[in-house]
Amino acid sequence: MNILPHLPILIIALPLLGAxxxxxxxxINKKVPGIFSVLxxxxxxxxxxxxxxxxxTVGPQVYVFxxxxxxxTLPSGLKFPIRIIFEIDAMxxxxxxxxxMVSFLGAVYSLTFIQKEEGLDKYYAxxxxxxxxxxxxxxxxxxxxxxxxxxxxxxASVALISFQALYxxxxxxxxxxxxVVSSISALIVLFAVGIxxxxxxxxxxxxxxxxxxxxxxxxxxxxxxxxxxxMKAGAVPMHMWTPDxxxxxxxxxxxxxxxxxxxxxxxxxxxxxxxxxxxxxxxTVGWVIIIFGLLSMFIGVTMAIIQKDxxxxxxxxxxxxxxxxxxxxxxxxxxxxxxxxxQKYGITAMEGGIFHIMNHAMYKGLLxxxxxxxxxxxxxxxxxxxxxxxxxxxxxxxxxxxGAAAIxxxxxxxxxxxxxxxxxxxxxxxxxxxxxxxxxxxLTLASFVKVFHSAFLGPKLPRYKEVxxxxxxxxxxxxxxxxxxxxxGLFPDVIIKNLVHPAAMSLIEQVKxxxxxxxxx
Amino acid sequence: MLGLLETGSGFWNAIIWLVIILVLGALVVYFxxxxxxxxxxxxxxxxxxxxxxxxxNKEDSHLSASHIYWGFTEALKDYYHPLIDFHTGxxxxxxxxxxVVTVLVLIMVGVSG
Numbered sequence: 001m002n003i004l005p006h007l008p009i010l011i012i013a014l015p016l017l018g019a020x021x022x023x024x025x026x027x028i029n030k031k032v033p034g035i036f037s038v039l040x041x042x043x044x045x046x047x048x049x050x051x052x053x054x055x056x057t058v059g060p061q062v063y064v065f066x067x068x069x070x071x072x073t074l075p076s077g078l079k080f081p082i083r084i085i086f087e088i089d090a091m092x093x094x095x096x097x098x099x100x101m102v103s104f105l106g107a108v109y110s111l112t113f114i115q116k117e118e119g120l121d122k123y124y125a126x127x128x129x130x131x132x133x134x135x136x137x138x139x140x141x142x143x144x145x146x147x148x149x150x151x152x153x154x155x156a157s158v159a160l161i162s163f164q165a166l167y168x169x170x171x172x173x174x175x176x177x178x179x180v181v182s183s184i185s186a187l188i189v190l191f192a193v194g195i196x197x198x199x200x201x202x203x204x205x206x207x208x209x210x211x212x213x214x215x216x217x218x219x220x221x222x223x224x225x226x227x228x229x230x231m232k233a234g235a236v237p238m239h240m241w242t243p244d245x246x247x248x249x250x251x252x253x254x255x256x257x258x259x260x261x262x263x264x265x266x267x268x269x270x271x272x273x274x275x276x277x278x279x280x281x282x283x284t285v286g287w288v289i290i291i292f293g294l295l296s297m298f299i300g301v302t303m304a305i306i307q308k309d310x311x312x313x314x315x316x317x318x319x320x321x322x323x324x325x326x327x328x329x330x331x332x333x334x335x336x337x338x339x340x341x342x343q344k345y346g347i348t349a350m351e352g353g354i355f356h357i358m359n360h361a362m363y364k365g366l367l368x369x370x371x372x373x374x375x376x377x378x379x380x381x382x383x384x385x386x387x388x389x390x391x392x393x394x395x396x397x398x399x400x401x402x403g404a405a406a407i408x409x410x411x412x413x414x415x416x417x418x419x420x421x422x423x424x425x426x427x428x429x430x431x432x433x434x435x436x437x438x439x440x441x442x443l444t445l446a447s448f449v450k451v452f453h454s455a456f457l458g459p460k461l462p463r464y465k466e467v468x469x470x471x472x473x474x475x476x477x478x479x480x481x482x483x484x485x486x487x488x489g490l491f492p493d494v495i496i497k498n499l500v501h502p503a504a505m506s507l508i509e510q511v512k513x514x515x516x517x518x519x520x521x
Numbered sequence: 522m523l524g525l526l527e528t529g530s531g532f533w534n535a536i537i538w539l540v541i542i543l544v545l546g547a548l549v550v551y552f553x554x555x556x557x558x559x560x561x562x563x564x565x566x567x568x569x570x571x572x573x574x575x576x577x578n579k580e581d582s583h584l585s586a587s588h589i590y591w592g593f594t595e596a597l598k599d600y601y602h603p604l605i606d607f608h609t610g611x612x613x614x615x616x617x618x619x620x621v622v623t624v625l626v627l628i629m630v631g632v633s634g
Contacts, residue, residue, distance in 0.1 A: 177612050184619055216631075223627035231619055238622055240608060240615045284633035288626055303604065306594055308586050348529040383586030412535035417526055424528040450589045458583035490535045492526045 005070040007054075008063040008086045011047045011096065012135045014040050015103075019128035026121035034111045037124040041104040041131065048100040052093045056498055060089040060506070060516045062141070073517045080207040081517055087141030087206060089513060090502035094354065095138040095266045097499070098361045101484075102259040103131040106252035109369055109477035112470070113376060114250055123163055130156035130256060137263040141517065143193050143275075144203040146267065150189060150232075153260050154182035161249040161257075174241075174248035181241045185228040192221040205274060206517040209510055214279040222280060225271050226288060232264035235326060236295035239319045243307075246315035247381070251372020252477075254311065255365035258318055262357050265322065269329055273507040278337045286334025289326050294436060297323030301443040309381045310371045310451060314364070317407060317447065320440060321360045327437060328353020328422045329507075331429045336508065345425040350504040351496060352421030358495070359414040359488060363406035366481040370400040373470040373478070374455060383454040390456035392467045397456050399478040404452060406485045408445035414488035 003010070018040040025032045055061055063070050063086040073081050088096070107127060114123060133153025140146050162175030195218070197203055200211045212218055231238035242261075246254045272285060300320030307313035332350030335341035373396045374389065375381055390397040406413035409420075419441060427434035469475065488495055506513065524536040560566055569576060594601055 177615060180612050181615055181619065184616060188623070219630050220627065223630040224623060226630075227619065227623045227626045231622075237607075237618050238615070240610070240618070244610070281630070281633040284629055288629060299604065302597075302600070303608070305590060306601065306605075345529055385585075387583040387585070411533075411538055417533070417535075420526070420533055421528055424530040428530070446590070450586060453584065453589060454586035459579040461583065462580060490539075491524050492533075492535070493524060496526065 004050075006063075007047050007051050008061060008070075008088055008139060009065075011044050011051065011100070011139070012132055014044050014047070015128040015135075016132045019125040019132070022125040022128070023121045030120060031115075033121045033124040034107070034115070037107045037128060038104070038111065040128065041100070041107050044131070044135075045100040045104045048093070048096050051088060052097055052499075055088055055090055055093045056502065060087060060513070062087050062517060074519070079518075080202050081204045084145050085141045085204060085206075085517060086139045087513070087516060088139050089506040089516070090499070091266070091270070091354075091504075091506045092138050094358065094499050094503040095263060096135060098262065098358055099131060099134045099138060099259050102361055102365055103127070103134070103256055105365070105369075105477040105480055106256045109252040109255075109372070109474050110250070111473040113252060113372055113474055117164070118166070119163075123160070126156045126159050126163075127253070127256070130160060130253075130260065132156075134256075134260050134263045138266055141205050142203050143196060143205055143208065147186065147189050147193055150264075150267075151186050153263065154178075154186060157245070157257060157260060158182065160253045161245045163250060163253070164248070171248040174244040177241050178245045181231065181238075185232050188224050188228045192225045195221040204517065205270070206514040209275050209277070210514045210518060212275060212279060214276065218276070219280075222271070222276060222285070226268065226285065229264050229268035229271065230289070230292050230326070233261050233268060233326075234296070234319045234322050235292040236299045236319060236323075239296065239300070242319055243303075243312045243315040246318060246368070247309055247311035251311075251368050251375065254315075254368045254372075258364050258368070259361050261318070261322070262325075262361060265325060265357065269507055272333055273336070274510055274513050277510040282336040283334050286330050286332075286336070289330030289333060290433065293323040293326030293328075293330050294433065295323070296320060296326060297437060297440045301440045301447065305443060305447045305450070308383050310374065310383055310386075310455065311368070311381050313383075313447065313451065314367050314371055317367075317444060318360075318364055320444065321356070321364065321407065323440070324356050324419065324422055324437060325353045325360070327426060327433060328356060328418075331426050331433075332504070332508075335429065341429075342508070345428040347501075347504055347508070348421055348425035349429065350507065351500050352418050352425060354503050355421060355492070355496060355500045356415075356418035358499070359406065359418045359485075362481050362484050362488070363403045363413070363415055366399060366403040366478055366485065367407065369474070369478050369481065370396050370403060373474055376470055376474070377467045378464060383451060386455040387458040387464075388456070388460040389464060389467065391460040392464065393456075393469050395469055395475050396478070399482050400452065400456065402482045402485055404445075404448035406489070408448055409441040410445070412486075412489045414485050414492070417489060417492035 022033045025036055062073055064072050065084040130153055133149045136149025158175045158179045161178055162171045165172035196208055202208055234242040297320050300316050304313050304316035328349045332346045335346040406415040409415045423434050524534050526533045
């Protein structure tokens with residue numbers, strides 16, 4: 001049997017089946033679930049890379065569930081697809097690569113970080129299910145299927161955020177809050193899906209994109225989906241769940257939650273670009289996204305500066321960095337109907353925003369892992385109680401410096417490359433937006449100087465005399481992320497040419513997305 | 522060229538930047554080493570000068586996070602007070618903001634045509 005056509009489903013099927021086998025394996029040995037999860041997610045990462053190579057060399061891939069062949073999108077005599085279809089284009093696989101990398105490294109880091117906890121089989125099963133949900137949201141070409149995967153990711157996230165709730169109240173509270181906002185967003189998404197299905201009798205994104213008329217009902221669906229997907233991505237003023245959830249979840253889960261938020265951001269871009277494209281008033285909706293971006297950037301960073309809890313501080317920075325992505329892609333959307341502006345700076349702005357998604361997943365993941373390393377050794381997240389840790393945690397210090405420099409947009413790290421694209425392209429759209437983005441970067445640097453000084457610099461504190469570097473699996477995960485950050489910073493052209501530009505173009509070229517399934521251009 | 526990032530307005534190359542930084546760094550080290558070498562380790566020269574005040578115990582001299590940017594937040598307290606009040610931590614407010622923003626976006630999308 002040729003396994004290659006089934007790679008898209010194997011990316012998801014492996015962690016899904018693995019999640020249900022884990023409780024059985026736990027009966028053999030308590031260490032087995034962790035190692036098994038790393039192997040499963042390693043295989044998923046490998047398959048994702050194979051699919052990515054195929055998408056980049058051959059073009060978008062489809063996987064039809066339950067059909068005679070995996071590419072059989074249209075049953076004979078029908079003009080629209082009736083089965084669930086995965087449509088994997090450059091944008092989907094771009095997001096899939098982020099999910100695969102982050103979840104694999106999260107599992108590796110968890111091997112020692114979480115080993116003292118009870119119920120590890122449940123922890124790893126939920127981690128695998130969260131990964132399944134994220135992959136599904138990114139790879140599916142069916143809008144109802146998207147809702148199902150959104151729910152899987154949300155439910156697994158709630159349980160993982162509350163994982164340490166047995167002996168602390170805060171994780172339970174954070175999990176509850178996330179559950180409420182996730183339920184609201186999922187119901188609103190389902191309502192919008194109902195609007196589409198009621199009008200057009202199809203759930204396939206490609207078919208919907210071809211049929212959509214931008215009726216009053218479509219406008220309502222758009223007006224419902226844009227804010228809730230922005231909320232799930234952590235956009236201000238609907239961001240308040242983010243610091244609660246990110247700070248209370250175990251550090252490797254926080255890293256994966258960042259990627260899960262970005263899966264919602266991807267859905268926001270997929271809906272606006274692929275589903276509606278130039279049928280909507282691109283300038284208005286583009287500015288709505290830009291305003292979300294501006295508010296997120298500025299309020300996120302100014303709230304971060306005053307935090308004393310290292311993970312809350314980083315969570316506010318995650319909100320702020322999401323603002324850059326919204327700004328870049330929002331500018332692309334605002335000029336989508338203007339071919340000249342799109343060509344002059346719109347595509348570059350989108351490339352900057354999309355590249356920033358991957359860069360952010362890497363450096364913010366790294367920063368959350370360094371915060372986890374500090375917590376692992378000191379038992380506190382309070383920056384007021386830290387100090388002098390560079391003396392005893394040298395690797396963690398170096399990784400933190402790399403992550404902090406990247407998020408602040410310092411050359412030659414990856415954050416600089418994507419921010420430069422955003423600054424220069426957005427400046428041509430509206431200089432004030434670009435200036436605000438630069439000011440936010442300066443404030444970001446200031447904030448991380450504070451963290452660096454409080455946690456790492458200064459004399460060795462007596463209470464941390466016994467502190468030493470974190471175990472190898474944690475160092476390994478941080479080292480891999482640091483290596484990616486440096487590589488992306490030194491050779492951004494390789495990533496932009498092979499991953500980012502095709503991803504941006506796959507959002508812009510709506511017709512191509514539909515034609516992959518329905519045929520005809 | 523490997524590493525060349527074109528921005529539409531110009532270009533950036535991290536490799537060139539690194540080479541320049543390394544050359545400049547080497548020049549700085551070279552000129553520094555040309556300077557007067559009168560510093561002696563573990564002498565009076567090692568002690569900090571704090572206007573004649575007694576030197577604090579090293580462990581007591583660490584500046585904690587709350588002290589950093591105190592002036593910044595004090596100067597911007599009119600900005601920060603409402604912003605902190607806005608973050609109530611109450612789930613009712615979280616859901617309230619989702620509704621408010623959804624209504625605003627619906628109006629904007631509806632009106633804009």
